[in-house]
Amino acid sequence: MTEDDAQSAAGTAEGQGPVEIDEELARHMANKREELFEKFGIRDEFPADVLEEAEARTEDVQQEIQEEVDERRDLREMTTWTTDPIDAQDFDDAISVEERDDEYVLWVHIADVTHYVNPETRMWEEAVERGNTVYLPGYTVHMLPPVLAETVCSLVPNEDRLAHTVEMHLDKEDLGYEEIEIYKSVVRSDARLTYTEAENVLEDPDSADALLEDPEVDLAEKTELVWHLADAMHEQRKEEGSLVLNPSRDRAHTIIEECMLKANKAVTHELMWDRGVEAMYRVHPQPSPDEWDEALREIQELDGVSIPGEAWDDPRRAVNATLEQAPGRQLDKIQWAVMKVMPRAKYMNDPFGGHHALNFEIYGHFTSPIRRLSDLINHWIVYTNDVPEDLVALCDRASDRQKDAEQCEREYKDFLQEVGLDPAAVNNRGIEVVEDEAEGNSAEGEAGTEVAADE
Template sequence: MSDQAQAGTAEGQGPVEIDAELARHLSNKREELFEKFDIPDEFPQSVLDEAAERTEDVQSEIEDELDEREDLRELTTWTTDPIDAQDFDDAISIEERDDETVLWVHIADVTHYVHPDSEMWAEALDRGNTVYLPGYTVHMLPPVLAETVCSLVPHEDRLAHTVEMHLDPETLSYESIDIYKSVVRSDARLTYAEAERLLDEPGSADDLLEDETVDLAGKCELVWDLADRLHEQRKADGSLVLNPRRDRAHTIIEECMLKANKAVTHELQWSRGLEAMYRVHPQPTPDQWNEALQEIQDLDGVSVSAAQDDPRIAVNETLEEAPERQLGQIQRAVMKVMPRAKYMADPFGGHHALNFEIYGHFTSPIRRLSDLVNHWIVYTDDVPASLADLCNHASERQQDAEQCEREYRTFLNEVGLDPSAVNNRGIEVVDDED
């Protein structure tokens, strides 16, 4: 089970308890890794001061923006995040009409506050991404910004960058795509477990809402139906799905964000012809795929379908039928032969794992440089002159972050801690006398 899938089951559990000595060992290990991978754990004071300044007079600034933006505050909107999330940077809305389904994905308008002339932008370019270690986070942007004006908290007006997608109800293809600045007001902040419970028990929405006229349960059911169809369509088209037993709440967010990212990328490439920070994932060679499939076939209790020409579909079908104990082995066999995805100004070559002809990131500008830059390009049509260098830098920083996380997870195992438990439940330092 993945960390995300486990997160819902961890909501009723307390933090992992450790003593002060072990806490010092963990701190020392993090410092060692941050030095090794050149990951800055502290922000310069000038960046912190700028962030604090941008969080002042929030409501009056939003009111000043209303004349220039789409006012979507009456649209039923909600966020879904892990229970321990500190910032809520994406929200969704949905409507079912006679001849179309309309899906809105609202992303915190980070570039309203973080722009190329700001100290925070320069710092984000240097960092490249947020680094997530089990129980510890090194942010790309100052948390004071991310957790206030860039957090789509419920019942408060917030500035957003909205992707509005009108979808054919039969094929789920885009009938139209509109990307614009907006003002939104989230009706509810759901954890993954609450979203899952809401699908099972629609009446539980009453405990989550301030406005009883909002049909949150009905909207969640609508978006789950859409996400389920999108998910099955992706698998049938050859998109690799390595976690086939993900719960409904995670599937909703994954599919909505993929649909929005894909929409933005198509708009940038096909409608505007612009370079951007596209996500390119090369495919393994036929020999590499054969190596992976043979390794999977050799697992006890596992049989790879010989009827599928596309190895991605064969792996999907195998994961659906394989015993639970073999899922990790199958996933590792595939990941071992997969080339590393990278950011490129030229999108062609596509994303092999997703089987998308063109793809890029847009939905997480708080934690990824690529999304932050793409927000700026979408808004201004202004492509940074150093875009190719930014792509290379973002790819390298992501690789550093992933390696840092792997080494920290290994260390946690060595000192007797379960990285997944730490990741999902956090850590509490207890006095030895307690």
């Protein structure tokens, strides 16, 4: 969830109830969604044969996993956990970590979606058609059937699951990759943490006990370790020129963001440098010097904002430094000044040009195969070392569908504001339809723009 493709799952925020609306407004919202889905060619319902295929793959799950154990790396004894929003329904990534004398070892386990969804299946065809999951405030249109994504492809706690693991050995001094391994595995998550629970564990290690089935699991110790690693990776990214548009991101989100970025970068490093194969790389062109100058001048003119003199030579560092010192009321305006001049990121079969916002020479997506076509295809390429014949068309398809999804989201948010609802409150807390019209149009909550890294 991203500097160029921010997507946050809709749902109920911890500690707050849903936004209440009346039945008439609920119908009005449903009609607007249908109108937008038709405009952007978004399919809300899954074809019957796709659903039947998905349901069939959820049968005899544990037996199938047991049959796979001998063919995979068995990581079930390793401390492993997921961290997601409170309302998350599928858990497709988990982490494990160790500190050794001269290195950190970070494991990012991703649900092995391509074990169930491959080019011979109707689910694959439907995923290509959809391109990505579409997140609207209070409503989600999935790329894969939830009956599959929320069961066998979900790394739920205390159950064996098939995964695709990225194992990274990181030098303690510079956090560079000493070794990268990508392999099929069997994992067993010890805990499902919400972001708030992860923060609580960092504040009070004893709170981890209530989240565990096995009290001997060292979850608090591992969470503390991965936070220090993630914080170091985050500071290193900023130092190396990565654009960070949300300087106040909490520790739990920073952990997930940095671990996923590190895993995505590792996979595309392996594909490009070690294998030399085409893949779905994420390319983000840079603004022209004039466009950057325009953005920096607009930022400099904001009340209470000053760009540090030593930062002007590098626009990304200038923005980072300014955001850290600017008054909170100006953060959205600074972010918007930057986003206006940023070209769209796109998927390409060649990484030429790199990812400007992240300042990565090579980058691609791997960690979200449940919600992004690019990740699903990259999983298949990593596993088979075989590139789809229509890869260029698939890159274009994924880029176009993402653009449509983002425009659909923008127009739906505009509509919500027109009818008196706060999109951020709806997105964070969900919707409840009530009969009493006097309670309709309730839209308490804080509006705001969340900009995360292109993980």
